[in-house]
Amino acid sequence: MIDFLNKGELKELYSMQDIYTTSPVTNIYTQSQLNDIENLVDGQLVKYEYASTKEEAEEKFEMKISDTTIVICVYKQYTGTLNPKVLIKKLHQRIKKSGNRVQYNQKVTDLKKEDGIYKITNSDTKTGINKTILSKKIVAAAGPYNGTLVKDIAPYFSSLIIPKRLFLSFLKIDSGKYDELTLEEKNRIRESYPVAYLNSEIFYSMIEKFDSDQRPLLKVGGHFLRTEIKDLDEVWEMQLTEQEIQWSKENTADYLAKLNLPIKSSDLEFANGYSCVYSLTESEIPYVSHALKNGTDIDSIFLLVGGMSGIGAKGSLAYGLIAADLLIGNRNESFMYQKAKSALGSERLIKDIQSIDK
Known part of the structure; x- marks a missing residue:
């Protein structure tokens, strides 16, 4: 790219x-x-x-x-x-440089297939004006909205990919406490992130950026701290609970103590936080697969990329490459490529569909 x-x-x-x-x-x-x-x-x-x-x-x-x-x-x-924002921006630049378009402020409200052609209804989120696009081929990569988007074409995905809420919090070290740290201790913080604690919750943290005083803004989350979602459109606005903020502080303080730094939970300030959503498959392995007709027949003009289970940004270029190859018929005989393609693709999807009602 x-x-x-x-x-x-x-x-x-x-x-x-x-x-x-x-x-x-x-x-x-x-x-x-x-x-x-x-x-x-x-x-x-x-x-x-x-x-x-x-x-x-x-x-x-x-x-x-x-x-x-x-x-x-x-x-x-x-x-x-x-940095996912930068990655997405560069992907958009590549799409445009290839002679294609990126349509912003558009929401897909309906997707149907008629006479071998896909009809995509888009709604402009600013004007409310609807427009229908006809396409011979389609890739659905709508994150947690995949199930709703393809409900009329591939309804089984709503059973195989389940959205769950997670939280992310952003913490700063109290300015007075941070100023007391030695240069060596400040460098130790810089050199010891990102971190993943591979326990049952998988605490993970990274330095998001540094403020004007060069204090690090620490992004904190728990990979397995997942909760049910009542309304997918509203979950993004949910505020963090006091328990979630406290969990973030305590786990961060525990890690800083492991780094032999004199920083306690009470020395950490909650800067902000937000809710995010994982699209989860049962195995936590994504799908990059053709949809199926009649349960077993491959629909060669429809692809779904979904179920990222929290590893979307890191895997997006690989998933996108496999999806593009499937759509245009490119072949790659690399052993690892074929192994990944098999793990993500239609053979696994068929097995997973067969197990839905068992």
């Missing part, structure tokens, strides 16, 4: 660094996950540091951990944090 955007330009206007911030990624496990960790690092070519004891963690990372904790830090280019 970056190469395509730079093609024909007098100088390179775009770079991967616009999208990715490279930094070590800290992963925290428990001793009970030792077999999984050994399988993960076996034959691993990516540079990493591994601390299986509290003595090693102190020596390698200046971290204080318990006897039941294991820490792995991964060092790899473009492994760190990804």
